[in-house]
Amino acid sequence: MARIALDAMGGDFAPHATVAGALLALAELDPAHSIQLVGQTAVVEAQLRDLLNGELSALAVHRDRLSIVEAPDVIEMTDRPSAVVRGKPNSSMAVGLRLQAEGNSDAFVSAGSTGAQMATSMVLLRLHAGLKRPAIATFFPSLRNTLVVVDSGANVDCSPEELVQFARLGATYAECVLGRANPAVGLLSIGEEPEKGNAVTKEAHLLLRASGLNFIGNVEGRDLPAGGTEHHGLDVVVCDGFVGNVLLKFYEGIGPLMIETLRKAGVDSAQLEAALKHLDYSEHGGAPLLGVRGVSMIAHGKSSSRAIKNAIKAAAQAVTSGMNDLIGQRLGDTTESAA
Amino acid sequence: MARIALDAMGGDFAPHATVAGALLALAELDPAHSIQLVGQTAVVEAQLRDLLNGELSALAVHRDRLSIVEAPDVIEMTDRPSAVVRGKPNSSMAVGLRLQAEGNSDAFVSAGSTGAQMATSMVLLRLHAGLKRPAIATFFPSLRNTLVVVDSGANVDCSPEELVQFARLGATYAECVLGRANPAVGLLSIGEEPEKGNAVTKEAHLLLRASGLNFIGNVEGRDLPAGGTEHHGLDVVVCDGFVGNVLLKFYEGIGPLMIETLRKAGVDSAQLEAALKHLDYSEHGGAPLLGVRGVSMIAHGKSSSRAIKNAIKAAAQAVTSGMNDLIGQRLGDTTESAA
Numbered sequence: 001m002a003r004i005a006l007d008a009m010g011g012d013f014a015p016h017a018t019v020a021g022a023l024l025a026l027a028e029l030d031p032a033h034s035i036q037l038v039g040q041t042a043v044v045e046a047q048l049r050d051l052l053n054g055e056l057s058a059l060a061v062h063r064d065r066l067s068i069v070e071a072p073d074v075i076e077m078t079d080r081p082s083a084v085v086r087g088k089p090n091s092s093m094a095v096g097l098r099l100q101a102e103g104n105s106d107a108f109v110s111a112g113s114t115g116a117q118m119a120t121s122m123v124l125l126r127l128h129a130g131l132k133r134p135a136i137a138t139f140f141p142s143l144r145n146t147l148v149v150v151d152s153g154a155n156v157d158c159s160p161e162e163l164v165q166f167a168r169l170g171a172t173y174a175e176c177v178l179g180r181a182n183p184a185v186g187l188l189s190i191g192e193e194p195e196k197g198n199a200v201t202k203e204a205h206l207l208l209r210a211s212g213l214n215f216i217g218n219v220e221g222r223d224l225p226a227g228g229t230e231h232h233g234l235d236v237v238v239c240d241g242f243v244g245n246v247l248l249k250f251y252e253g254i255g256p257l258m259i260e261t262l263r264k265a266g267v268d269s270a271q272l273e274a275a276l277k278h279l280d281y282s283e284h285g286g287a288p289l290l291g292v293r294g295v296s297m298i299a300h301g302k303s304s305s306r307a308i309k310n311a312i313k314a315a316a317q318a319v320t321s322g323m324n325d326l327i328g329q330r331l332g333d334t335t336e337s338a339a
Numbered sequence: 340m341a342r343i344a345l346d347a348m349g350g351d352f353a354p355h356a357t358v359a360g361a362l363l364a365l366a367e368l369d370p371a372h373s374i375q376l377v378g379q380t381a382v383v384e385a386q387l388r389d390l391l392n393g394e395l396s397a398l399a400v401h402r403d404r405l406s407i408v409e410a411p412d413v414i415e416m417t418d419r420p421s422a423v424v425r426g427k428p429n430s431s432m433a434v435g436l437r438l439q440a441e442g443n444s445d446a447f448v449s450a451g452s453t454g455a456q457m458a459t460s461m462v463l464l465r466l467h468a469g470l471k472r473p474a475i476a477t478f479f480p481s482l483r484n485t486l487v488v489v490d491s492g493a494n495v496d497c498s499p500e501e502l503v504q505f506a507r508l509g510a511t512y513a514e515c516v517l518g519r520a521n522p523a524v525g526l527l528s529i530g531e532e533p534e535k536g537n538a539v540t541k542e543a544h545l546l547l548r549a550s551g552l553n554f555i556g557n558v559e560g561r562d563l564p565a566g567g568t569e570h571h572g573l574d575v576v577v578c579d580g581f582v583g584n585v586l587l588k589f590y591e592g593i594g595p596l597m598i599e600t601l602r603k604a605g606v607d608s609a610q611l612e613a614a615l616k617h618l619d620y621s622e623h624g625g626a627p628l629l630g631v632r633g634v635s636m637i638a639h640g641k642s643s644s645r646a647i648k649n650a651i652k653a654a655a656q657a658v659t660s661g662m663n664d665l666i667g668q669r670l671g672d673t674t675e676s677a678a
Contacts, residue, residue: 143596153529156537190492190584198495198581221588225596242537243582245529247589249560254590257482257564258597258615265614267606275604276597 001032002319004312005096005105008039008047009074010112011303015039015047018111021308023051025316026062028309033316034065036105038096041070071095081115085123093117097124100294107295107315109286111303117296118154118289125292128331134291135166136241136298137173138248139284142234144227148174148183149237152287153245160203163187163238164211168330169290170236171213176321177288177314183235184228186219188243192229194218200240208238221247286311288318290327295319340371341658343651344435344444347378347386348413349451350642354378354386357450360647362390364655365401367648372655373404375444377435380409410434420454424462432456436463439633446634446654448625450642457493460628460635467670473630474505475580475637476512477587481573483566487513487522488576491626492584499542502526502577506552507669508629509575515660516627516653522574523567525558527582531568533557539579547577560586625650627657629666634658 004025008018022035037044045068052060073088080087085094093116099105101124110117118134127134135151150170155162167185174183187205189197194205196218208215216232224247228234239247255276263269285307286297295318299311318324347357361374376383384407391399412427419426424433432455438444440463449456457473466473474490489509494501506524513522526544528536533544535557547554555571563586567573578586594615602608624646625636634657638650657663 141596143599156529188585190495190581190588198579201581221585221590222592224589225592239585240537242529242540243585246527246560246578246582247585249529250563250586250589251560251593253561253564254593254597257480258593260482262601262606262611262614265610267601267610267614271604271606272601275601275606 001030002106002316003034003036003104004107004109004315004319005036005038005069005099006308006312007092007096007108007110007112008037008044009071009092010110011299011308012301013304014111015043017303017305018308019044019047020051020056020305021303021312022066023056023059023062024305024309025312026065027059029313029316031065034067035312036067036069036096036099038069038071038092038099040072040074041068044068069095069099075113075116077113079116081113081119084116085120093120094124097121097296101125106319107297109297109299109308109311109315111299111301111308114298117298121289121292121296125294125296127291128293128328130331131165131291133162134289135169136287137170137290138287140224140237140251141284142225142227144233145235146178146284147224147227147234147237148178149224149239149244149247150290151239151241151244152248153241154289155241158200158240160200160207163200163204163240164207165291165331167208167211167213167215167236167238169327170238172323172327172330173288173290174235176323176326177317178235180235182214184216184233185213185236185238186216186223186229186234188221188237188239189218190220192218192220204238284310285314288314293328294324340369341445341655342373342375342443343446343448343654343658344375344377344408344438345647345651346431346435346447346449346451347376347383348410348431349449350638350647351640352643353450354382356642356644357647358383358386359390359395359644360642360651361405362395362398362401363644363648364651365404366398368652368655370404373406374651375406375408375435375438377408377410377431377438379411379413380407383407408434408438414452414455416452418455420452420458423455424459432459433463436460436635440464445658446636448636448638448647448650448654450638450640450647453492453637456635456637457628460631464631464633464635466630467632467667469670470504470630472501473628474508475626476509476629477626478624479563479576479590481564481566483572484574485517486563486566486573486576487517488563488578488583488586489629490578490580490583491587492580493628494580497539497579499539499546502539502543502579503546503550504630504670506547506550506554506575506577508666509577510552511662511666511669512627512629513574515662515665516656517574519574521553523555523572524552524575524577525555525562525568525573527560527576527578528557529559531557531559543577624653627653632667633663
């Protein structure tokens with residue numbers, strides 16, 4: 001049903017983690033889904049052969065749902081993200097996204113440079129009408145449900161209107177990918193009261209009240225791990241990309257601190273690591289770049305094959321749920337059908 | 340050596356936690372220190388009697404270093420913070436801070452309303468010359484050293500110049516209370532590179548480089564639990580009070596999530612709670628309101644007697660280290676000697 005293009009060359013552990021992740025995903029996805037491995041054909045073929053003759057030989061049955069799409073250019077760390085699409089038009093990033101732009105693929109997944117993926121997605125997929133910038137949505141595990149935090153780093157210095165757009169994007173994502181009906185949206189601030197916050201959040205609070213969204217009001221930092229306030233459950237947390245990115249990276253860094261603290265206190269470290277897997281981003285798939293016309297899923301640079309698998313599954317879910325069209329409708333993008 | 344005024348009426352567990360905390364602090368502090376319990380005399384006396392006849396009878400020997408200072412007015416949750424000092428001039432907050440302003444006390448500690456403490460401290464103690472607002476500094480436990488995060492919630496919408504002032508305040512605090520020589524200061528942002536960040540942090544980065552402080556550059560969310568970057572240790576993290584407050588509350592909320600996650604995975608919960616005490620704010624004392632001429636220490640509203648004890652000890656350390664004078668010097672406050 002969905003054709004998913006995977007950047008086979010992107011990420012710290014590519015092409016092993018990417019090609020293995022593709023095979024693992026096919027084994028779990030509906031057989032109607034297929035994957036396009038985008039990269040240097042010789043490299044991808046060699047990796048695929050290795051895996052199918054070795055550790056993943058049991059998955060050879062899924063080989064026919066994999067295709068390889070040649071992309072000779074390689075993006076280097078030193079390439080300016082905004083220059084990648086023009087300077088390296090045949091990178092795995094550009095080729096993968098162009099497949100989708102031209103109607104030959106339904107989604108794109110990459111663990112490569114986030115900046116390059118953002119810039120290339122904006123150029124090749126374009127944005128829904130009325131949007132100036134896309135937003136990154138990430139999952140935060142909590143004591144109740146998994147939360148969607150948007151924006152997690154695509155935008156700094158946001159306007160109140162942009163925060164409202166993030167709310168619409170995040171709510172549609174929560175609906176389509178997490179199956180939340182009428183998702184509860186909270187605005188991240190420093191107090192529950194509407195008058196608490198900075199200039200932008202105070203104005204965004206008023207706009208969100210009038211937005212038609214299921215807006216539960218301001219939420220505080222502690223409501224993220226708790227998964228809600230005293231009075232409300234929570235599905236989507238809205239913040240600018242500066243705060244969202246600081247929080248996301250802080251959350252990533254907490255795991256090692258907890259493990260070390262508990263290990264010193266005598267808790268068995270194997271037991272610890274197993275338990276904290278639940279809180280690991282790789283268990284929760286990639287982070288979509290919301291607002292582009294299509295599906296562009298950002299995986300962590302350090303993605304394991306398991307993380308890639310989960311990002312592919314999240315991309316498939318985004319496609320089959322019709323997320324992109326729904327986002328267009330919710331944003332009032334009347335040009336959607338022309339996309 | 341230090342006379343510390345404690346708001347005996349402030350906090351969710353007052354007067355039990357406050358009066359007990361005072362006794363516990365006296366038992367650990369140098370005998371030259373004394374504590375002034377500020378509140379409704381009858382209430383404080385009754386609580387003190389209860390404790391000395393009961394659970395803390397072993398600490399009766401410290402009774403003579405405790406005095407009681409009458410403060411008949413009680414601050415209610417509904418009182419506007421900015422109106423407390425005029426509307427209730429004889430609250431424990433106002434009386435305690437006035438003692439210090441008039442030279443009859445060296446420090447003030449409260450677990451009452453943070454907003455009221457800020458406003459009352461600014462009016463009665465005043466700010467060092469050149470400052471517009473005080474900043475709150477909190478401790479963040481990390482894999483290496485404990486970090487000072489400033490500002491943790493006193494200021495939103497800060498200018499680059501204000502962030503530099505926070506850096507000076509935080510560095511002096513780290514020096515005086517944590518004993519760090521030439522503290523390493525990091526600017527919280529969303530990438531190590533100077534050009535990453537929002538408009539304010541980008542400008543603050545340039546100002547910090549020229550500040551004469553030991554500025555190590557931008558740090559990211561993950562560097563807080565890690566206690567530093569790949570290349571540098573870290574003592575002070577500078578951010579605006581919106582980001583700092585979101586992070587602080589997020590950190591507070593992580594503990595319960597970790598405990599629940601690990602408990603479900605079969606880790607013994609008593610072992611867990613004991614281990615995570617290390618990460619508990621109450622182990623680390625109060626948060627000073629930096630920038631006022633004097634010492635005003637904010638304790639968490641939910642402070643236990645142990646947390647109050649630690650806040651009192653941190654206040655004593657601030658006094659004996661001469662932090663207030665040093666802050667005046669570092670800010671170039673030439674009117675300091677007149678204070």
